[in-house]
Amino acid sequence: QVQLVESGGGLVQAGGSLRLSCAASGRTFSTYAMGWFRQDPGKEREFVARISRDGSILYYADSVRGRFAISRDNAKNTVYLQMNSLKPEDTAVYSCAADPRVGYSSQAARYDYWGQGTQVTVSS
Numbered sequence: 001q002v003q004l005v006e007s008g009g010g011l012v013q014a015g016g017s018l019r020l021s022c023a024a025s026g027r028t029f030s031t032y033a034m035g036w037f038r039q040d041p042g043k044e045r046e047f048v049a050r051i052s053r054d055g056s057i058l059y060y061a062d063s064v065r066g067r068f069a070i071s072r073d074n075a076k077n078t079v080y081l082q083m084n085s086l087k088p089e090d091t092a093v094y095s096c097a098a099d100p101r102v103g104y105s106s107q108a109a110r111y112d113y114w115g116q117g118t119q120v121t122v123s124s
Helices: none
Strands: 004-007 010-013 018-024 033-039 046-051 058-060 068-073 078-083 092-099 118-123
Touching (some): 004 092, 018 033, 018 118, 033 068, 046 068, 046 078, 046 092, 058 068
Antiparallel strands (some): 033 092, 046 058
């Protein structure tokens, strides 16, 4: 089992940057692909980015490609989401999630473990 704890959210002006972190417990972090999702109240959960177990394969939602960057440090059991050029529509609760299966998926149901989320608010 994996426990995930996000940090780094906050309030930022449009055009600004934030870096989210997701710390995982346990010694099996490197056996999970990791994803970031976001959800605004009243909206469906949205896929943001995914990184493979070794960090070599990255996927992004079209809405964030070129602005966000996902990375991981397996030695620190941590996955990151660097968010640049933030827009008000990026406002949401951002959650990290762990997927033990191989192969790309943007579906939340694929991910077995979830963090509690961290709020990101972008003001205009």
